[in-house]
Amino acid sequence: MSDDGYPTVLIEGKEIPYDPEQLRKINEHPCYSKEACHKSGRMHLPVAPKCNIQCNYCVRDFDCVNESRPGVCSEVLKPEEAVKLVGEVLDKYPYIKVIGIAGPGDPLANEETFETLRLLKEEYPTPIKCLSTNGLLLPESLDRLIEYDVGNITVTLNAVDPAIGEKIYSFVEWEGKKLHGREAAEKLLSQQLKGIEMAVANKILVKINTVFIPGVNDHHIVDIAKKVGEMGVFTFNLIPVIPQYKFSDVTPPTPKEKREMQDKCSPFVRQMRHCQRCRSDAIGKLGEDIQDCIYQSRHAEE
Numbered sequence: 418m419s420d421d422g423y424p425t426v427l428i429e430g431k432e433i434p435y436d437p438e439q440l441r442k443i444n445e446h447p448c449y450s451k452e453a454c455h456k457s458g459r460m461h462l463p464v465a466p467k468c469n470i471q472c473n474y475c476v477r478d479f480d481c482v483n484e485s486r487p488g489v490c491s492e493v494l495k496p497e498e499a500v501k502l503v504g505e506v507l508d509k510y511p512y513i514k515v516i517g518i519a520g521p522g523d524p525l526a527n528e529e530t531f532e533t534l535r536l537l538k539e540e541y542p543t544p545i546k547c548l549s550t551n552g553l554l555l556p557e558s559l560d561r562l563i564e565y566d567v568g569n570i571t572v573t574l575n576a577v578d579p580a581i582g583e584k585i586y587s588f589v590e591w592e593g594k595k596l597h598g599r600e601a602a603e604k605l606l607s608q609q610l611k612g613i614e615m616a617v618a619n620k621i622l623v624k625i626n627t628v629f630i631p632g633v634n635d636h637h638i639v640d641i642a643k644k645v646g647e648m649g650v651f652t653f654n655l656i657p658v659i660p661q662y663k664f665s666d667v668t669p670p671t672p673k674e675k676r677e678m679q680d681k682c683s684p685f686v687r688q689m690r691h692c693q694r695c696r697s698d699a700i701g702k703l704g705e706d707i708q709d710c711i712y713q714s715r716h717a718e719e
């Protein structure tokens with residue numbers, strides 16, 4: 418498959434054309450369309466602090482105005498505060514076409530995510546709604562996400578083999594228990610695959626984030642791309658690891674290694690090559706973030 422053009426999605430072996438509403442959710446979403454990233458912006462709402470798993474590369478930090486990486490935001494907002502801010506931002510910056518929830522923890526592990534989406538549907542039904550998740554709770558959450566018009570979902574999938582997954586996750590919380598090792602990786606993977614399959618079958622545009630961790634999952638990334646391509650996801654985003662926490666000694670891939678890996682994956686699934694590893698409170702066009710001035714003026718008004 419080529420990197421551009423959006424012909425069809427493969428669902429249960431059948432080529433299904435994208436419908437006009439799906440095309441809008443591709444053409445106006447800066448992560449789904451490289452052209453859109455020059456015209457449209459996104460606003461991430463940092464309403465979801467808790468997480469239900471621990472990735473060995475993740476450190477969630479608050480009050481970091483100068484750091485730009487996933488999991489960071491300057492403050493967590495309550496749903497009502499977030500939706501009020503959406504109104505102010507849409508008034509001033511009409512090029513914002515996408516409202517997303519991407520943390521700083523896992524959106525589906527926080528009831529506040531659903532309350533925010535409910536309020537957004539009532540007050541701002543037009544912008545595209547999107548969400549990023551580790552996928553652990555995706556199958557059980559999908560009905561509510563569909564109800565609140567979430568049409569674009571990103572799932573982080575770092576392995577399709579639990580023997581590799583167990584090297585990436587310290588634990589997974591499942592039904593009140595903390596699972597470790599192979600058991601944790603198996604549970605996470607089975608939920609991720611089930612959730613992705615259900616999302617694609619419900620015409621949700623799915624993006625896969627795979628963190629490229631040399632020495633841990635590098636030899637396995639093409640297998641992930643093959644698997645998700647077969648499942649009919651829209652695009653695949655390879656993210657070089659930012660070395661931190663238990664993976665602080667890992668050497669991240671060079672831009673050339675990243676490009677070569679994307680080239681190896683591209684026969685199987687469309688590649689997103691313009692990812693900016695956004696903060697969980699990012700606002701603006703990709704690479705032209707304006708959240709600093711918005712959060713500063715929010716506090717100046719208090």
Ligand SMILES: C[S@@+](CC[C@H](N)C(=O)[O-])C[C@H]1O[C@@H](n2cnc3c(N)ncnc32)[C@H](O)[C@@H]1O
Nearest residue numbers: 474487488519522523549550551573626658659
């Ligand atoms: C903060 S997460 C938000 C959603 C959800 N918690 C998840 O992990 O999918 C956004 C993306 O950044 C990735 N990420 C977090 N820490 C990272 C790191 N140290 N290096 C590279 N990617 C990282 C996550 O794996 C995920 O794909």
Ligand code: SF4
Nearest residue numbers: 468471472475522551
């Ligand atoms: S799922 Fe997301 S928020 Fe949770 S530990 Fe992993 S990267 Fe961090």
